[in-house]
Amino acid sequence: MTRIVRYLRALERMEEAGRVRTSSDELARLTGVTAFQVRKDLAYFGSYGTRGVGYTVPVLRRELRQILGLGRKWRLIIVGMGRLGQALADYPGLAEGYELVAGFDVNPEVIGRTAGPVQVEPMDRLEEVVRSRHVEVALLTVPEAQAQPVAERLVRAGVRGILNFAPTVLSLPSEVAVENVDFMAGLSRLGFFMLNPRWREEMMG
Amino acid sequence: MTRIVRYLRALERMEEAGRVRTSSDELARLTGVTAFQVRKDLAYFGSYGTRGVGYTVPVLRRELRQILGLGRKWRLIIVGMGRLGQALADYPGLAEGYELVAGFDVNPEVIGRTAGPVQVEPMDRLEEVVRSRHVEVALLTVPEAQAQPVAERLVRAGVRGILNFAPTVLSLPSEVAVENVDFMAGLSRLGFFMLNPRWREEMMG
Numbered sequence: 001m002t003r004i005v006r007y008l009r010a011l012e013r014m015e016e017a018g019r020v021r022t023s024s025d026e027l028a029r030l031t032g033v034t035a036f037q038v039r040k041d042l043a044y045f046g047s048y049g050t051r052g053v054g055y056t057v058p059v060l061r062r063e064l065r066q067i068l069g070l071g072r073k074w075r076l077i078i079v080g081m082g083r084l085g086q087a088l089a090d091y092p093g094l095a096e097g098y099e100l101v102a103g104f105d106v107n108p109e110v111i112g113r114t115a116g117p118v119q120v121e122p123m124d125r126l127e128e129v130v131r132s133r134h135v136e137v138a139l140l141t142v143p144e145a146q147a148q149p150v151a152e153r154l155v156r157a158g159v160r161g162i163l164n165f166a167p168t169v170l171s172l173p174s175e176v177a178v179e180n181v182d183f184m185a186g187l188s189r190l191g192f193f194m195l196n197p198r199w200r201e202e203m204m205g
Numbered sequence: 206m207t208r209i210v211r212y213l214r215a216l217e218r219m220e221e222a223g224r225v226r227t228s229s230d231e232l233a234r235l236t237g238v239t240a241f242q243v244r245k246d247l248a249y250f251g252s253y254g255t256r257g258v259g260y261t262v263p264v265l266r267r268e269l270r271q272i273l274g275l276g277r278k279w280r281l282i283i284v285g286m287g288r289l290g291q292a293l294a295d296y297p298g299l300a301e302g303y304e305l306v307a308g309f310d311v312n313p314e315v316i317g318r319t320a321g322p323v324q325v326e327p328m329d330r331l332e333e334v335v336r337s338r339h340v341e342v343a344l345l346t347v348p349e350a351q352a353q354p355v356a357e358r359l360v361r362a363g364v365r366g367i368l369n370f371a372p373t374v375l376s377l378p379s380e381v382a383v384e385n386v387d388f389m390a391g392l393s394r395l396g397f398f399m400l401n402p403r404w405r406e407e408m409m410g
Binding site: 004070090093160177182183 | 207209210211213214235236237272273274275279287288289291292293295296298299302303341342344365366367368370372374380382383384385386387388389390391392393394395396397398399400401402
């Protein structure tokens, strides 16, 4: 799916620049993917392009946005309003596809503070807000030990998708979508590939 | 590589609990991977375990740490000391495997501030610090438009690995290791899988 997101970003830039046509070769170059892979991915979603003409930028962009659910605004909360949570609340790209409904924390010094479009609320309001505001997605930025119990509270209250920033594997019902943002794992991979540059190609190939 | 990091985390918890033996079945259960995959991954790195006995926890843990380069302390800087950079400087896990040497920013209001173990320095000191302190790794938390030019400065100064938090694909010499932490892509994937739960299995299978 990361590839689909990359294609979409490239298409958005082309559209800003007033471009109408693109090709799998160009998308490949801009996203670091092979042209074969681009054609295969887009065909999987029903976009075939025309030989010698390529793809129409605004049409392909609209299709990919729909596939990714970007046409709709997901209702979202942030649980854990430390510096990471606050940075996320302020993140420029967030407002485009998401409606940030609320942020929660246990720390009395943080509760009441403004972060991006919301004021930080106490954790005991979590269930009430999730239910009354029909929250669908949560960004989970609580300490590692809290991640699993807080995730379970979220799911019981009705959240269907969690972006987990804690370095732990959440164990949740299979109908709940979970994605992990684990930068310590990213750092470990980095060290590994710096020590073993050849293994990268072997594992990729 | 994410799997290797997960195995390591599970082993660390076992060792803390005083456990001496484990099995591919147990590692599989704790990390959300199949037992077959666990055996295959560990065999790839030369750890075979003994049928009916399994793996010795401290031995396997030491081997995995070595493979991941965790025995050594990488010298690291953070470029971009906004809230995300500051949150990273303070991150509890960072001090274990990394020596945070410095943090940099262009904002005069941030320069001089203490964040984790460092004081924020101005960007024009970047090359000098990278060279004199033999910095190997950089966490890149600058705005999207700055990511590519700053990454090029880092590489010219001698940095060999970059953990990139900006939502952009860096174009750098192939001998430089780059890992991306792109939480907007994570959010997009989440939306996609919430809309198309069946496609997840299809793509995984």
